Amino acid sequence: MRKIYFFFFLCYSIGLLAQMSLNPAERSALIQLFHSTDGTHWNNTWDLNKSPDTWFGITIKNGSVTRIQLSANHLKGAIPPAISAFQNLEVLDLGSNQLSGELPSSLSFLSHLKYLDLSHNLLKGDAEVVKSLSELEELSIGYNQLTINDINGFVGSFKNLKSLDIAFCGVATLPGNFNEKSQLEKMDISGNPITSGFEVFTQLKSLKQLSLSKLNLEKIPSSISALSQLSLLDLSENSISDFSSLRNLENLEWLSLENNRLESIPMEVTALRKLVHINLNHNKLTTLSALSNLKNLEQIFANRNVLEGNFPEYLLNLPKLQMISLVSNQLSGELPLALPAVTLVQNNRYTLAQLKALLPILKDKYIEYSPQRYDTEVVVKVESNNTATLTQSLSAAEGYTFTWLKSLEQDMRSHFESHHFDKIKDEDFTLYTCEAYYQKKENDVYFEISFFREPIALESNTLNTDENPLKSLKIHPNPAKDFIMIDIENLDLKKASIYDMSGKKLMESTSKKVDVRALPSAVYVLIVETDMGIKSFKVLKY
Known part of the structure; x- marks a missing residue:
């Protein structure tokens, strides 16, 4: 055997x-x-x-x-x-x-x-x-x-x-x-x-799944209404204004309308009762109230819109909501404790006290809240060789430590509440921000957050503008869709950098023709560095 x-x-x-x-x-x-x-x-x-x-x-x-x-x-x-x-x-x-x-x-x-x-x-x-x-x-x-x-x-x-x-x-x-x-x-x-x-x-x-991103569509093709089994539709990065073909897509569960320059949520979207996921990032929405009747929604993305004021609590009545992302808006005020299990609210305008109120739920929910923005953009005009002081509103007495950043990213090794220039040089004319950092263990929760001051533009106030070597430095077109041209005379271009409004560098170029096609529609800061100094521009990408 x-x-x-x-x-x-x-x-x-x-x-x-x-x-x-x-x-x-x-x-x-x-x-x-x-x-x-x-x-x-x-x-x-x-x-x-x-x-x-x-x-x-x-x-x-x-x-x-x-x-x-x-x-x-x-x-x-x-x-x-x-x-x-x-x-x-x-x-x-x-x-x-x-x-x-x-x-x-x-x-x-x-x-x-x-x-x-x-x-x-x-x-x-x-x-x-x-x-x-x-x-x-x-x-x-x-x-x-x-x-x-x-x-x-x-x-x-x-x-x-x-x-x-x-x-x-x-x-x-x-x-x-x-x-x-x-x-x-x-x-x-x-x-x-x-x-x-x-x-x-x-x-x-x-x-069942169809991706039509970046096709320069102005309307949804009418033939799509015949796709009765369609469950996923990606229409991101177009310029759609006619959404009538969405009406018959009764089985649609996943929809992306990212970067379509929407100022309101299309009426046809509110009829998609089986919708589980919606992506509305990079638009111009001021409210999300049209989503209130979509009872099957589990995930909402509305980053980089123009939402202001309080958190949209009306969305918390959606019975299946598991995640909401509202990054890079202008939200402020008290945050409700009944937030979804996953909530992303970075790069808004919430204060330390408002975010600390979330401590009781941070152990049970995944909430991304850092960084935030504070103060407002300002322009400081000063002549070369004079003094200047950059300020912000937060205090070290509240537990913050500070780091001043030149051109929105270069550490200046300056850690005071304000930054003082004894003698302004030409290379100092650029954008500045300040990171206010807070960390503390509270109620067995390690609480850590950065606040970034809205940019301060330090600009030359020279009376004789004819002697200003950066006077002739210009850009076009603005707003821009594909490329930004840097008009530069008798100057050597060192580099051009593009930042989002939170100060994050997105790209860098040494060409006078800056390719912005990959950037979503939004407002950005373009910093042009030359051999004679630095000049910044606020640009609109559409």
Whole structure:
């Protein structure tokens, strides 16, 4: 009997070993992938001295690799031609890395591939090599620098496609060769210069998720109203004013209208009774009261609007609300203790006392409240070589420590309630802020917060403006959509920096043509540094 058990155990062990061992050609190809993409610096690296079945993201079956799943693992470099060695590969997920170069032609030999994700990388060139992968069910190549020249021929190659991401692939029209039997459930066409073909949506009856971000839309395509199964719709970063096509989307649960310059919540949104998540970030909303009747809402995002006054307590009557984010508004006043489990209110105008009132609930809820802003923007005009004093309203006696910041970020090693200049120099003319920091353990809760003073602009008050070397320094256009041009005569540009109104640096450029396309609509501070001094501008990005 023992011999029989041993025989079966031996057979099982041999079978298991055969399944997990890897043929030499594929092992070599994995090692080439490792070296080609800087494997020693991956987030989850491989020990090449160990068996491949122990390597992160690798699935082996019957001696062959069937899955390579290395998304968001800090791969950096090119996809090697040896990728063709994986003849039984079904899943290749290399998304959200730093892969560069062109797609290798050898990719076309992965005839069993069902899932391919190369999105969110730095890949460039023609995407046509993917066309031969006819068994694909999910394809994500968006958010690269790839191009699709023949969209109908490209999409027509895939008969079983359920998910398609071709964002930022230079597509000018939507494919017209879908049919009523299309199985497509998820589609992302964001960031393409699409001007026609939207009627194809009437054929995509199974579509459940659709991303139309950054398409320069002014109205929602009417064909979308035919998508009765749609549960997710991303319309962010457009300029939509006509929302009538939302009316029939009764099953919509997730909606993003971020950065659409909305001054009010569209009436059509209030009819979406199944809505669970709504993103209204980066608009011009003054109230969220229109959301009060959406009883299934669980998450509300309304960052970077123009909400003022008290916290919108009417939203606390939503029975399923779990999270609300109201970052970077102008809210102030008492905060209710019945806040959702996750509440984000950073970069508003709440005081220390108002935030300390939350101490009883900080152990039970996740509340982000630091930093906050205080005081108002001021301009201090002074002549060169004179004295000047920058002030703020908080006191060290209340437990604050202070740090003054030049150009909104440079630590001046000044830690007093005010900052004094004995002799103003030309390079001192810029924006300043002060960080007031408070920390204390109270009621077994470690309470820590920073307050940032609204910017102080120190400007030259020289009487003879003809002698001011920065007089000719100007910018245009303002407001700006894509680029800001710096007009500079007889001056050398050192750098131009853009900050949000809380003082956080968002970007830096050494070019006279500053690309602001990636910035959402908002008011920013542009600081231009030259060899003759610094000049600041308040700019509106739309």
